[in-house]
Amino acid sequence: MASGPRIPFSGVLLIVFGALFLLDQQGVISFGHVFSQWWPVLLVVAGVLSLIERPGNVFLPVIMITIGCALLLSKLGYLRFESIWRLWPLVLIAMGMNILFSSRRGNS
Secondary structure, eight states: OOOOOOOOHHHHHHHHHHHHHHHHHTTSSOOHHHHHHHTHHHHHHHHHHHHHHOTTOOHHHHHHHHHHHHHHHHHTTSSOHHHHHTTTHHHHHHHHHHHHHHHHHHHO
16 A cells, blocks of 8 residues: 655644744733643643554553543543552553563564
């Protein structure tokens, strides 16, 4: 399947956010308040895009999606940050699973 040249998503994202922040600084739009509330969505979107582009590499994208969701729920008032810190052992579990699944792929 032939595909055309790929446009780097990160470059497009930087241009869009740069333009939005510039317009905010010039008083044309009010973007700062929206960004301060919803910025964790960027982590979720980046994680999902990474999963789509490289489906074999799931560890970092899943971590990004999980952290993004937790921060967003905290920003929206559905989750207290103190309760998030109690779940830090999940990071150890995820790292261990990543090591196990990575070694399995290498042996196959």
